[in-house]
Amino acid sequence: MNKQTICIVSPALAQANNGNWQTARRWAQLLRTRYQADIASDWPAAAAPDLLIALHARRSAAPLAHFCAAHPDRPAILVLTGTDLYRDIRSDADAQASLERATALVLLQPAGLSELPPHLRSKARVIYQSAPALQPATRASAPHHHEILMVGHLREEKDPRTFMLAASYLTARTARLIHIGGVLDPALGDAATAANAAWPGRYQWLGPLPHADTRQRLKHAHAMAICSRMEGGANVIIEAVTSGVPVLASDISGNRGMLGDDYLGYFPLGDAQALATLVDKSINVPGWYAQLQGQCARRAKLFTPEAEQAALLDLVDNLLHTN
Template structure:
């Protein structure tokens, strides 16, 4: 992408271009794909006519934006066959980058028919075939800043946010909590809807066994944001992650982060972040949590490291990059 951003004018035109965003998730799913689609829609309003659909069903457009290579493959391929001259932009998710592109032919086909690609953190570029990297742009997701509440003095408030599913690895969080069950000065909170009954059963069992663990289920985003702002440390245990919005929310709230050492988290927090633990290693996570409680300087250092990344997640920065990226494909229409 050019180092000079061209921000399209928002002045009235005879015909605004039409952009269709294919998002294979309903609003009630409240997941990362839906939040990305809705946020991009808001950023493009005033420049384009926007329509968000689950599947492309022949809607005319000047640009098709699709989220998720595998789940949007049918829409992308049918659009390419029907309108080969209309550009297509593919936003790649964590399951695309860290699983599907290597093994799934439909995800690979999506990559081939997309004119432009977007990854949500810089480490994602390395997961693309070399021939595809020249078509790719890095656009970090953004959130408004919120001031962090003072750290608790009597206990450490540890928070994990994310729908309960295999990719998010809630089991590592549960096992770490069990390892520190004797610590009365460490409290554990988990937010996220269980996507399968076994995850709900697991969370409920942990809450029954550990008096200082609570599972709040799925919450509205505003309430979740307040929990993040008031947490002493946020934990991300993901096995696959394209660029966790919850990490951006923590950083923009001044909340320190502990995260699994996997590519998607490295691309959000940087390679030198001090709060990494090996994927699935509950003993290492428990050790870091205890250190956050026992060494106030460590918690403050994690907070400072996050603040050095905070500008990556500013809404004005993401908006400029989205408008520039879309403007490259719409040209004079914008």
């Protein structure tokens, strides 16, 4: 018996190595235990899938619209991955139309539900992303350096300038701010190069690294910083938490949905001095750092591949069975 087919339409493919691609790659793997699942920038009209999964309401609006028009009897899932949820659906007509067209909506954390128009919330569900757990790195009692890692391409949504500027406020002698990510905004690339020169030994921009290398670097970090202005549900938070690495996060809805409202590691959006204060505290106050570790360890249970696969298959199975 032939397996039913699923096409995951992603605005970013392997060469982008960003969050949308990581979601598409992982979901294809999780679905292939039961379905034939492929990733593309558009669905194949000559062999339309039984079910479409579209990532990003605005950037995948055209493939989603064409699929729903050509195959109104087949289900389509729209995954709201970040900038679409927290920006585009407020003002972009294509993104708004995508919300209406999709059979089901998927959010990557629960705080995003309040961003949806009330009449659409009933067709939305939350599926937390996942990452395989890594054994936490053994840490020296008095390390020479405490590495704080930021992982994200240089673009305004990730607010890398706040991370750079935090280097100027650090007081902990052992703190090192390390940024991994490629240049999407040339001005931010110039800023990172300038920060390398301005704060040697405090800030270092490594450029893009392969995903596996980044995960290993993250595993050995003292903490991970995420400074983003908007996030649908950052996979890098999951990769940190499932490696035993605490997170220092900008206080935005998407990060609260991942880490919880009671999390101790938030700093005000865009406040480099407040981020530096948290970095210093994580190094100088072991008890507070241990509290962060404990909070992250409790959240890690939400982010297992088994839980993500079960939720994803449950949604897909039910849509294909009832359509």
